[in-house]
Amino acid sequence: MNMKTIIPIFISMILFSACNSSKIDYPITLKEVVVDTYFGEEVNDSYRWLENDTSVMTAAWVKAQNKVTYDYLSKIPFRDALKKRLTALTNYPRYDSPFKKNGKYYFFKNNGLQNQSVLYSMETLASKPEILLDPNTFSADGTVALSDVAFSKDGKYLGYTIARSGSDWNEIFVLDMGSKKILSDHIVWSKSSGIAWNGNGFYYSAFDAPEAGKEYSSKNEYEKIYYHTIGQAQSDDKMIFEDKEHALRECYAKVTDDENYIFISITETTTGNGLIFKDLTKSRAKFEELTPGFENDYSVVDDLNGKIYILTNWKAPNQRLMAVDPKMPARENWKEIIPETQNVLEEVSIIGGKIITLYMKDACHHAYAFDVQGKQLYEIKLPSLGTLSDISGSKDDKEAFYSFTSYTYPPTIFKFDVENNISEVFQKAEVSFNIDEYTSEQIFYKSKDGTNIPMTLTYKKGLKKDGKNPLMLYGYGGFNISLSPTFKVSRIPFLENGGIYAVANIRGGGEYGEKWHLDGTKMKKQNVFDDFIAAAEFLKKEKYTNSSKLAIDGGSNGGLLVGACMTQRPDLYAVAVPEVGVLDMLRYHKFTIGWSWTSDYGNSEESEEMYKYLKGYSPLNNIKEGTCYPATFIMTGDHDDRVVPAHSFKFAATLQEMNDGTNPTLIRIDSKAGHGAGKPIAKVIEAQTDMWSFVMFNLGMKPTF
Numbered sequence: 001m002n003m004k005t006i007i008p009i010f011i012s013m014i015l016f017s018a019c020n021s022s023k024i025d026y027p028i029t030l031k032e033v034v035v036d037t038y039f040g041e042e043v044n045d046s047y048r049w050l051e052n053d054t055s056v057m058t059a060a061w062v063k064a065q066n067k068v069t070y071d072y073l074s075k076i077p078f079r080d081a082l083k084k085r086l087t088a089l090t091n092y093p094r095y096d097s098p099f100k101k102n103g104k105y106y107f108f109k110n111n112g113l114q115n116q117s118v119l120y121s122m123e124t125l126a127s128k129p130e131i132l133l134d135p136n137t138f139s140a141d142g143t144v145a146l147s148d149v150a151f152s153k154d155g156k157y158l159g160y161t162i163a164r165s166g167s168d169w170n171e172i173f174v175l176d177m178g179s180k181k182i183l184s185d186h187i188v189w190s191k192s193s194g195i196a197w198n199g200n201g202f203y204y205s206a207f208d209a210p211e212a213g214k215e216y217s218s219k220n221e222y223e224k225i226y227y228h229t230i231g232q233a234q235s236d237d238k239m240i241f242e243d244k245e246h247a248l249r250e251c252y253a254k255v256t257d258d259e260n261y262i263f264i265s266i267t268e269t270t271t272g273n274g275l276i277f278k279d280l281t282k283s284r285a286k287f288e289e290l291t292p293g294f295e296n297d298y299s300v301v302d303d304l305n306g307k308i309y310i311l312t313n314w315k316a317p318n319q320r321l322m323a324v325d326p327k328m329p330a331r332e333n334w335k336e337i338i339p340e341t342q343n344v345l346e347e348v349s350i351i352g353g354k355i356i357t358l359y360m361k362d363a364c365h366h367a368y369a370f371d372v373q374g375k376q377l378y379e380i381k382l383p384s385l386g387t388l389s390d391i392s393g394s395k396d397d398k399e400a401f402y403s404f405t406s407y408t409y410p411p412t413i414f415k416f417d418v419e420n421n422i423s424e425v426f427q428k429a430e431v432s433f434n435i436d437e438y439t440s441e442q443i444f445y446k447s448k449d450g451t452n453i454p455m456t457l458t459y460k461k462g463l464k465k466d467g468k469n470p471l472m473l474y475g476y477g478g479f480n481i482s483l484s485p486t487f488k489v490s491r492i493p494f495l496e497n498g499g500i501y502a503v504a505n506i507r508g509g510g511e512y513g514e515k516w517h518l519d520g521t522k523m524k525k526q527n528v529f530d531d532f533i534a535a536a537e538f539l540k541k542e543k544y545t546n547s548s549k550l551a552i553d554g555g556s557n558g559g560l561l562v563g564a565c566m567t568q569r570p571d572l573y574a575v576a577v578p579e580v581g582v583l584d585m586l587r588y589h590k591f592t593i594g595w596s597w598t599s600d601y602g603n604s605e606e607s608e609e610m611y612k613y614l615k616g617y618s619p620l621n622n623i624k625e626g627t628c629y630p631a632t633f634i635m636t637g638d639h640d641d642r643v644v645p646a647h648s649f650k651f652a653a654t655l656q657e658m659n660d661g662t663n664p665t666l667i668r669i670d671s672k673a674g675h676g677a678g679k680p681i682a683k684v685i686e687a688q689t690d691m692w693s694f695v696m697f698n699l700g701m702k703p704t705f
Helices: 056-074 079-090 489-496 514-518 526-541 557-568 594-601 608-617 646-658 681-698
Strands: 006-017 025-038 041-044 099-101 104-110 118-122 130-133 144-151 157-164 169-176 181-191 201-206 224-229 238-241 250-255 261-267 274-279 288-291 298-304 307-312 320-324 335-338 344-351 354-361 364-370 376-380 387-392 399-406 409-417 422-427 438-446 452-460 471-474 500-504 550-555 575-579 631-637 665-670
Touching: 025 056, 025 608, 025 646, 056 646, 056 665, 056 681, 079 489, 079 681, 130 157, 181 201, 201 250, 224 250, 261 298, 274 298, 298 344, 307 344, 320 344, 335 354, 344 387, 354 387, 364 387, 438 526, 452 489, 452 526, 471 526, 489 500, 489 681, 500 526, 526 550, 526 557, 550 557, 550 681, 557 575, 557 646, 575 681, 631 646, 631 681, 646 665, 665 681
Parallel strands: 471 500, 471 550, 550 575, 575 631, 631 665
Antiparallel strands: 006 025, 025 041, 099 104, 104 118, 118 130, 144 157, 157 169, 169 181, 201 224, 224 238, 250 261, 261 274, 274 288, 298 307, 307 320, 320 335, 344 354, 354 364, 364 376, 387 399, 399 409, 409 422, 438 452, 452 500
């Protein structure tokens, strides 16, 4: 099997032009003869050169594509008014749940249009908040984001991580809480490792420095865990864990709140992990294996009364809570505290001596409290069907906070009395639109194989099911990630102008546990696309909309979903928006952290059967010449080092070449932006303005704002 047969011959410089009345002249895109051979079959990859995201040629192509895109957008008559409306809607105070550390309260707040949320501190809940850390001062344009914070147990230090321009690369800094000065400590080349404090320092994960010029595209290998002592250089940090035999494994350290134990989670893919642990109270203790292999998921909650509590799907696809005696850690000695139920046990916290659990039922949250022996005490009453998140509280404090939201309920912070099961509004979101005019309904529809799929529709009350409503269908369908109800102001202008926003909870996600997830992976991945296509067909059949009024949207793995569905059923939709999508299924694993996704996707090199299956749905490899594809708005960022922009670049170039020219094919490449996390508010508003302008314009809407 020859995977890299490359013939470096430039065969043409082609100018692709649309054939419709708008006559979009797409940029000149160079084609090469580049041939990969998979199990005796040759596959052309004519735009391979676009994978070099730092080359002068690629930069020129990006500039030319953006010019065409922004020229098109500038002619949409309501774009400026939409931006003004989105800006006004976004301009309201937003809070995260407060959390308590060392006797003080901390919380994040955004005044409305601040690019990044600010970390505040308070002596009491009635005190005047004081700014502790303002990431808006990190950069003039707001593209440096605060991605994580962690206080040392003694309260002397705050460790925090930053990410630049949307990259997944993190840098760690330390703030002295007494002097409020940033210390000399500085950690680089870390990725989502967290900060695990222990004594006068912390554990963190990091990779070796990547090759210069390939920081955002080269494969990440041989992650290690180090211990950093406050005041010393990173080069002096002590390496406490590495795996020289397995380049493609990730590792993550967690220390219990009392600093008695350190756990290292080791993963090969996004599904399944191994756990090793060590007793930090014993100077000569060594790491012991807690869980073998990578067949199941294990998440350490905390230790309590001499036992370690672990949330796991071992012999329980919907998850259960187990207690482990660290003196007898073998799995056969584990004790079940909260057994598996028909609903997914999604999250567990220990607060006020009670076990607070979060279950998912039909894509919505339900919360319960148990005692430490596993006896259910009460259900936490939530305002409606929706999403509970951001719960905070310590195992010794009977006070907690959480956030609740739904499609029509703006995020609201509640203060929770754990002992008496009393929730009261602590911070209410004040959004400038009439929530009472809108409603959400959950329906169930059947997929191609008869599987029942939940879907939630949000729209203005009084909707007529006449088949003429503009509708946006959103989905994800992967990596055990569930789509529960969330509120976003960016959807409001679409809803205000008669649009329906639909979210399909398709297979591949975690809405119904590990089986639901696995039924949308590898050789069953087509189930995901069938579920989404069936949602569109259902919405047409039930006269919510029709194909000329139907748009589809998804990001990352959801971008793959949109790409696959628009190439499999181009007749079904009017508009397609693949955002930061995984679109080249034959080569995705060759970039940055892409190798870790093989548990969901498989790998084109592992077998001929897997290669043919991947090629059968890979969006890039299934664009057919002369086909009328939906109006397509591809979105990516130049610093996306999770799903590298080459996916979107090659997909855009191929689609511009192959489609019949009836509908526009545009790509929007954001500068100093990545996969989405940490994007400044100004850039968020700009991106949402452009996306919704394109969508509404190509659905034939004439919105007023």
